[in-house]
Amino acid sequence: MQVIRGLTPTAPKLMLYSLPGVGKSTLASKLKKPIFLDFEGGLNYIDCARTEQITDLDVFYSYLVELFRAPEREYDTIVIDSVDWLVRKVVEKAAGIDKNNLTETLNRSNGGYGNGKQVLENHIRTKLLPTLVALNKKGYGICLIAHAERKDMMDADGVDTERITPKIDINTMNVFVEWCDNVFYLKKDMNNKRKLLLESDGVALAKNRLGKTGEVDIDEVDINEILKPKKE
Numbered sequence: 001m002q003v004i005r006g007l008t009p010t011a012p013k014l015m016l017y018s019l020p021g022v023g024k025s026t027l028a029s030k031l032k033k034p035i036f037l038d039f040e041g042g043l044n045y046i047d048c049a050r051t052e053q054i055t056d057l058d059v060f061y062s063y064l065v066e067l068f069r070a071p072e073r074e075y076d077t078i079v080i081d082s083v084d085w086l087v088r089k090v091v092e093k094a095a096g097i098d099k100n101n102l103t104e105t106l107n108r109s110n111g112g113y114g115n116g117k118q119v120l121e122n123h124i125r126t127k128l129l130p131t132l133v134a135l136n137k138k139g140y141g142i143c144l145i146a147h148a149e150r151k152d153m154m155d156a157d158g159v160d161t162e163r164i165t166p167k168i169d170i171n172t173m174n175v176f177v178e179w180c181d182n183v184f185y186l187k188k189d190m191n192n193k194r195k196l197l198l199e200s201d202g203v204a205l206a207k208n209r210l211g212k213t214g215e216v217d218i219d220e221v222d223i224n225e226i227l228k229p230k231k232e
Helices: 025-030 056-070 082-094 115-137 170-179
Strands: 011-017 034-038 077-081 142-156 160-166 182-188 194-197 215-217
Touching: 011 025, 011 160, 011 170, 025 034, 025 077, 025 142, 034 056, 056 082, 056 115, 077 082, 082 142, 082 160, 115 142, 115 170, 160 170
Parallel strands: 011 142, 011 182, 034 077, 077 142
Antiparallel strands: 142 160, 182 194, 194 215
16 A cells, blocks of 8 residues: 655646636636637637647547647646536437437436436546546646536525526536636626635535635736645
C-alpha cells in the first residue's frame, strides 16, 4: 500500500454556472491558457481559442485524445461549453437517437424501465469522467460551463427546498458536482455587479475544496487567484 501524505496540488476541476447573459464563458476565458470545446456555437464574440461547434460525440472524444497525446501542452485549461449540451449528446448516444429516430426517448430506450438512464450514467462514470481524469493528471485544468435553473432539492435534514443549480438532470448533475473540486455560481447583485458564490447558501448550490467562503466581486479578483488553496 502506497501512503500519500501532505497536500497534493492539482490542476483545478471546476464547474462554473449561471443564468444566461451573466458572462460565464467570458469568465472562463480568463482561466490559464484555455481551449474551448464549443458545443453551443456561442463564442464568436469572445477572444479565445476554440473549436468549431461540436455536433458529434465521437468528434468531442477525438479532440480530448488529441489534447492528451500532444507532445507539448499548448493549453492549460480545457473548457467544455457547455456541459449540459454535452450531456444532451451523451443522451442521444445512450438512447440511440439520430436524425432517423427522433421519437426515441431515454426512458424507453435500451429495453425501457429506465435502462436508458443507467446507460447514460454508465457512460459518464466509465468513459467521460475517466477521460477527463486522465487529462487532469496530465496537468490540464478542467472547466465545465453550465446553465442554471431552479430545482427542488432535499437538504441534509430531509426537507425539500428550492435552490438554483446547474441545468442538468438531478442524478447526472450530482455525479459532476461530486467530481468537481469547485462548483461556483456566477450572479449579478442589486447593483448589477458580478458576484461569484463559492459555497452554498439558501439560494444556490456551490462548493469548493479550497477553504474559501462566501462570495467575491469577480470583476475585482483574478479567478486564477480564487482557485489557489487558502493559506493557513
